Amino acid sequence: MRNTRMMATVLALCAIALVSAVATATASAALPEQSPATGTFKVTSGKSAFQLSNEEKVTCTGDTGEGKLTGAKTSESTVKFEGCEALGFKCSSSGAKSGVIETSIDSTLVYLAKEGKATTTVGEDLQLAKEVSITCLIVKLTVKGSTLCPLTPINTKTKSLTLTCKQTKGIQEYTEYENEKGEILKDITETTKSGKTFQSGLESTESLALSTEGEVKG
Secondary structure, three states: OHHHHHHHHHHHHHHHHHHHHHHHHHHHHHOOEEEOOOEEEEEEEOOEEEEEOOOOEEEEOEEEEEEEEOOOOEEEEEEEEEOOEEOOEEEEEOOOOOOOEEEEEEEEEEEEEEOOEEEEEEEEEEEEOOOEEEEEOOEEEEEEEEEEEEEEOOOOOEEEEEEEEOEEOOEEOEOEEEOOOOOEEEOOEEEEEOOEEEEEEEEEEEEEEEEEEEEEEO
16 A cells, blocks of 8 residues: 555656656747737848858948837848948849848747857847849849847847847858757858859848837747
8 A cells, every 4th residue: 555655656746747847848949039929120230241251241331121020939021231332342132222232031039059059049040031132243142041140138128129140251150040849950141153152141230129118038
């Protein structure tokens, strides 16, 4: 009888531990997320640079844009870079005015990773909604892919967020992120020029002004 009671107690404790572990894992998988999950925002920045791994660079004097939150982890925006040039020549995206590069971006909140290991750094996976064709005089560039940038502040109610994108010789500071399954995935931007493809990086500090106060939880 005593053994039966002990076994029942052990099984009950194991069940509690299992439920607790599942609940913790589920809660962890839900982050990072933004609350509320709806609203709009405006984007601005100062000088920025887009560099290829062969060290060729397109610089812009600033950018402006606007977007909306589309879920607890997602948003979409359009951003217009102005005063863009390379080697003294104006650079423009297809259909845009001289010196202007227009982009459409689908963003997802993620935990950034380095060297195959997850970190607690929250960032945005900035996925180009479509390829961007850029012409600088007679040079043509085709850009596609994603840029990973840290986002701040986290766990703070605010109407202002900052995306800090850093790169070195075309290699973004972060090129990996952790998905909800705990897998480490690589995400980069690539630029094709004259039939050759180069890894590319963005150097920019983007300010996001939210229409309503919210919080990014991580």
